Amino acid sequence: MPKKTTRRTTKANTRKKAAGPGQVLIVNMIPKSLSGETHQDSEPTIAVNPANPLQIAASAFTPDPSQGPRAPIYISTDGGNTWTLNSIVPSTVADGSATADITVAFGSSSNNLYAGIIRFPFPGDKTRLNILRTNDFQGSTTMKVLVDRQGAGVDQPYVQATTVKNGPGAGKDRVYVGDNDFNATGGRTATIDQSLDGGAASSHFKKIRIESRPTSGQDGPPVRPAIHPDGTVYAIFHSWKSFDGHTGEGTADIVVVRDDQGGSGTHPFTDLVDPIDNKAGMRVVRGAKFNFNGEKGQQRLGGDVALAVDPTNSDLIYIAYNDDQPNGVYALHILRSTDRGRTWSPELRRLDDALNPALAINTSGKVGLLYQQLTGTGAAQQWVTKFESTADGNAWTAVTLSQAPANRPVKDFDPYLGDYEHLMAVGKDFYGVFSANNTPRKTNFPSGVVYQRNANWNTNTLLDVDNVTPVGISIDPFFFKVTG
């Protein structure tokens, strides 16, 4: 068995490509010391510290490699070129501490890292929300618990944060955690847990129920906030209108809410009103079909949404959502509003059998879209992860980040790739993360890739820490950066 790998070759190619605008860096985030791991590291998110973009945190369903009492996050201090795991998340599982959901975000100038997690253990089936914070993501201190809620259960916390630049509250972190809170009354479960001073010693979080209409009994899991530096905060969610518990089929409105003062007023997130019923929240799409029991390419379905706001113009937003189309197609749609969500463009882009959309807009107004698309048929099906960008919403340029068989590895659990992935922009640069088949095969990564873990690229084999023993393929998280 040859010990030499082609890592250097791949790295050299990537370095060459990553030098100029529009170039791509892709890094497999599993560190060298975990070369033997085979876990399904799905559902990743990423947080770049805007105050120091060399500092990046990321999350996935990666358990603590030592089976210790805390779950890990991924950290990089060199702009994503190398990654380590740091177990500082208070969530305990007996045979490998992890979370049941996790997302991360930095304040824009505070250096505070926030996390929204579903914490283990939770008794029965009542999921336990924790909102966490650390000001030293490299340290050994467990992240501080800011919110710990169980009750009827909370699902899919998705955190975003910013630091107020000017005016009242300057220097304070505003933290927004979108979640589906079953403690809400009347089935209006779409919620923003919001703090206007998340960095305070004893920060206070307020529950804001952003659903203004009757539901089928609850809203869907994804509630995604997006923040503009001028104080505008948007959120998009899946407002369930019907749901069949037998089939998993349902219909949902795709609703966008907005707050023009960052949620600091007496009626937060009610600034965008639907003129048809005069209720808060614009129903951008009505009656989108979904199937909560659906599956494609080992990946479960159920409703994806994403939203990005232009950092130079808070009037301009893009959204992405999925729905079920005839003939079993799961379609991803992209729309735009240029007037703060009041009116919407026709469909700008449709991608069939594409999911996990993530959107971001850089300081040049360029829109980035990350998604994963199932292509081909039968045993030849592939999951293809692409980053697309556009300056005008009409002409899109695509970069393939990864392409690999959809039937390998066989999934260990749901979700196979994740119920979401993540993309963000800092300045002109796009940073993202996705999970994919980790087979070390060059054709799987047409834009190049760097592996930290041991691999033989000639035999397409992963290798253990001894750089000799073969290791089975699995799902790994991949960081990428597209230079602006």
Added chain:
Amino acid sequence: MPSNSDPSIDATFLFKGTIREVKSATMPDVPVDKNTVVAMVDQVLEAPTNLAKMGGRRMTVKLSGRLKVAVGDELIFHAHGWIFGASVAVISLREERVGEARAHAALLSRGGDPVAHRQNRRIKHRFTSADVVISGRVTMVRIPPDAASAARAASKANSAASTPEPIGPVSEHTPHWREAHVEIDDVHKGVHRSKTVVIRFPASTDVRWYKAPKFQPGHQGFFMLRKHQLPGSEPASRRKKASRSAAATSGTEVFTALHPADFQPYTQPGGVRRIIENTDI
């Protein structure tokens, strides 16, 4: 962060090591203070798979601070992981000087597989903390009657075979509870007077539940069981009426076996079988 309820996951990595450097680390990203040392791993004693091959390698150790150490000191470390990168850093909860304790000689000469030693410790903890340990055979698996009746009412389903999940909060983490009815061969721990037991288990393959044993009729083996509080259940006096039909069919006690080690087939040697046979593991 101690786990309190499960000491076996506080110190998951036991090794004998020699201090090679003080106030130093094997990776640039590790914050270094007076308790940070570089140690050579001389012998791995108990370890999860990811740390089992650390023998003969240097790693960073954040000491507990209880002992004053110097280069060349040989210690037994009770640690868990901290940072995994190009190298590994661990947090030591306790250190012992080699030779201080009489048990050290036995520990160091024990031999065997460090991963198996750790697994045995885990199984021992599961056994110790179980309410009841039985052996037997799964005779039937079904949707719990209380869930089925609620679902029937909600969805007007026609047959038990197609009975859907109960209508309630729907999330990707919904457990999809099932009941396994087990005919008992023997009770090895605790008190259980009936000849059968009902084990509630999640059919869900979500990340929350996938590791829990999924029972099927015909499964035979050892079951380490814990009493289960049904979600939303009320004190017996208040729930009498509501749960009468469920209790009549399911029995008054419901147990779970949620950890992968909580079920061991008869065909698998060692593990809980050795505990039951009072063999030293």
